[in-house]
Amino acid sequence: MAHPIIKIDHLSVRYDGQEVLKDLSLNIQKGKIIAVIGPNGSGKTTFIRAILGLIPYQGMIQIDGQPVKASLTKIGYVPQAFSFDRSIPMTVGEFLTLSFKKVSPRKLKRALLEVDMRQYENHPIGSLSGGQFQRVLIARSILNDPLILVLDEATSEIDMAGSKSFYDIVAHLNKVHETTVILVSHEIQMIYKFADHIICLNRELICYGKPKEAITKEVLERLYGQDIRFQEHRH
C-alpha cells in the first residue's frame, strides 16, 4: 500500500490543562474524501487546526512524509469564516493573488472557472454572497495545486442549494486533481453521498471507516448521547 498522505500518531491536544483531543492515531490515504463529524466541542476544529499547524500538540503529524510546518504550502484551507473585514475594497482577483508570490493570469482564470466564478474576477469581495465567497475561498485554496484540501464547516453559512453546489465542486476537484479532501460537516446526507471515509470524534476517535459501515446506532449514541434516534431510510 502507498504511504499515507497524512499520518497521525498519538495526537493529543490540551487547552488550559484540559484534554480536548486524546491519543488519536490514524492514516489518511491520498485522493480520498474524509468527513469529520462529532458534536459541538468534540474537537473537530482542534483536529483540523492541529493538521494545519495552527496550535501546539503532542504526538506526531506528518503530511506527505514531512512535518506539518514544512508542508503548509501543500494544504489548501477553507475555514467556516475568515476573520477579516470584507468592507476593505479588494477585488476577487486581488484577493486570490495575495496569498501567493506569483500567480499567472491564466492560472487565476482557470481556478475561478473551476468554481464557476470566472465572471467575478473584478468584483469586490464585499459584494459577494456567502456561497460565492466560499467558492472564491476554494479557488484560492486550489491555486497552488494543494495535495490536501481542508474544509472546516465551510457550508455552515450558505443555503442548501449553495451547499450542494459546493460539494459538487469539491467532488470534482477530488476526481480531477486527486486532491485529498478533509471536511468537517454536520450534513450527514452530504457525507453519505460524497465522503469515502468518516472520522467520528468526541474528544477521542470514536470511529473511522466507510460512512455506511462506520456510522452505527452505537457510534451515534457515543457521539451525540442516549437521546439520538437512528432512522434508516430505504429508497
Next chain:
Amino acid sequence: MFHYPFMQRALIAGILLAGLFAYLGVFVVMRRMAFFSDGIAHASLAGVAAGVLLSVNPLITALAASVLFAVVMFFLERKTHLSSDAAVGLIFTVGMALGVLLISLKRGYQPELIGFLFGNILMIKSWDLWLIGIVSVFISGSLFLFRREITLMSLDPEMAYLSGIRTGFFQLALYIILAISVILGIKILGIVLVSALLVIPVSISKLISSSFQKLVIRSVVFAEVIMIAGILLSYLFDLPTGAIIVLTGAVLFFTVFVLRRS
C-alpha cells in the same frame, strides 16, 4: 511664503510624511489599529519629556520610547490574555503618566513641549528634515518590498501564516514601523492629533474605491491634498498646523461622503 526656509522644510516633510502615513494607514485600518497608533503617540510624551528634561533632542528620545512601547505591546498581546485594546490602554496611560511626572520635574514654561503636543511647522529644523526624509524613504521602500506579506498579514494573520509568511516577525515590524512613523509626524501634527493622518485619508478613499490598488493610490493622493492644504491654511491664517490639517481632512471626508450619497 515659499521663500521661507521653515516653510520649505515643513512642506517637504509634510509631503514625505503624508505619503508614508497614507500607505501605512491602509494597514492600520485593515488591522483595526487606529487606537494602537493613538496610544503610541500619547505614550511618547514620556520620551519627549525625557528629552526636554535631559536637554537631548526630544524627537530622538520619543523615537526610542515609542519603539520600546511598541515592542512591549507586541509581547503583552502574545504572552498574556490581554486584548489588543487593553494592552494599548495600559501603555497609553503609563506613557502619559510618566510624561506628566517627568515634565513636573522641569520648572518653568516649556514652549517646545506645547509644540510637540499640538504640532508646529516652525519646529522642523534641517536635522529633523533629514531624519524624516531618510526614515520615510526607508520605511516606504520596506513597505513596498514586503507589500504582499504585510497586506496579507493585515487582512488575516492566520491566512498569512498558512501562506508561509512569518506573521510574528511582520507583525512586530509593523508595530515598530508604525511607532517610528507616528513620532516623525508629531512635529507637524502633534501628539494629540498625529494618528488622524493615518485614518482620515484611507477612510475617504474607502468611500469611493472598489479595489485595493485604488484604495492605496487614492489614500496617498488624499493625504497629500490634506497635508499641503492644511500647512498652507495654517500659515495663511496663523492657526495651529495639526488642528488645521485634521479639520481639512474632516471637511474632505464629509464632502466626499455627501457627494457619494447624492
